[in-house]
Amino acid sequence: MSASPVQARPGRRKAGKERLHGSIAHQLGVEIVSGRHQPGDILTNEIEFSERLQVSRSAYREAVRILAAKGLVESRPRVGTRVTEMNRWNLLDPDVLAWFFEAEPARALVEGLFELRMIVEPAAAALAAERRTGPQIEAMREALQTMERAGLKTEAGQSADRDFHQLVLDATGNAPLVSLASTIGAGVRWTTFYKGRKHKLPPDPMPEHWAVFDAIAAGDAGGARKAMDVLVANSRAQAAEALEDR
Amino acid sequence: MSASPVQARPGRRKAGKERLHGSIAHQLGVEIVSGRHQPGDILTNEIEFSERLQVSRSAYREAVRILAAKGLVESRPRVGTRVTEMNRWNLLDPDVLAWFFEAEPARALVEGLFELRMIVEPAAAALAAERRTGPQIEAMREALQTMERAGLKTEAGQSADRDFHQLVLDATGNAPLVSLASTIGAGVRWTTFYKGRKHKLPPDPMPEHWAVFDAIAAGDAGGARKAMDVLVANSRAQAAEALEDR
């Protein structure tokens, strides 16, 4: 258990945009979801821990509040700050998910995420086909065009891919579904992220994407559901292959 | 904009278990989701706001960190703390959802929640039928028995109802789905909560619950899906009626 200052003194944090409390939460969050601190473990008390990180107690405490807000830890006087059971974690929180993927997520989590996508996205596509507005159709078209132009090897292309899935969820007009977008996005990101590991080139996903788009634009709910089902299923199969490789 | 101390000095907070920073976050959270502070609004600066609430700046700041962790606000130096756009809110967070329901949630949110349940729960029931373990079956049976015995008018009965839905999601063995449980639970709670407003007695939901249970216990995925679909659809219809009444 080595002392590990949050960041070298002059450089401070890497991301540049994250504040000190944010970067502490980030670091601690990753350590928790990666198993470095197990559920049930009690973190070293505030004073000692903040000294070890070479930050003030207030910065450390604000970091703990962030983690507690996401369900990762629980603080009580005289007891300390305890890592909560995993089923209390807010896995749907974008940050928590990002921390997971930063530390090689467990296989079960990735599979669970794709299972969730298989459930949610086809249904969302169907709703989107019924409710999408004109501007939303255009936004989706642009996203797919960007994706096609930039290719999935570029960050721009991958970003456009996520945008498309986000736009579909937006078009459902269902606020809770929209909130799921960041979760879904993490799944999409994972597909493209680990793609490089494979030897074979993955099949071109553009036709499936256009099929989803066409059905949504046409207002064909059933068709949109089926097309999205195919798209996610392929993405899932590809992810499964990538999981084998490692 | 009246001054409103978080809680009278001696009494402190009502819940008893919530700390000061938690109760401030709670109060502010409700004010945000209820529209008292609109997206784009900038909160009064830390010093003035904490003085108005008669709490220290650090307590107030920790509350803001909690809200920021849930996506409700965003702080930047020189600008202040701004309420973020609603599509950035983490609606799936149990606290955020609870705050919504504490302040008469918008009709669209309730409808969206039931739409989500219609998508997720039947699929989850099907997965549960395939993967449930023996102890999980027993736990579900006990929950339904408790629910039957106590009745839906009692808190114990309603709690058992939520437990049952939670147990079904647990039985999927899918971590992200389990995280959705608190979201689903909020929907379940809403059904029973507003039931009292109606004149007609709602139909007894027990047969539908037992149908779901039987299919899951029998390992009948298709049957579980259909049974849960019926259960949620009825619950949704009932909620729709309640929405008309108000």
Added chain:
DNA sequence: AGCGAAGATTACTCAGACAAATAGACGCCC
């Protein structure tokens, strides 16, 4: 053995100071 009081440990709250970031105003130069 059961139960109540005392003590120790921890997070919680407070107060006040200084540092860092940055939006907006200002002035300069071209």
Added chain:
DNA sequence: GGGCGTCTATTTGTCTGAGTAATCTTCGCT
């Protein structure tokens, strides 16, 4: 007059040190 660097004021961010409140544990009393 317009574009651009600079300067300043405001706000959040960070730090320090003190005292408070909650609660687990232990010990002594009954």
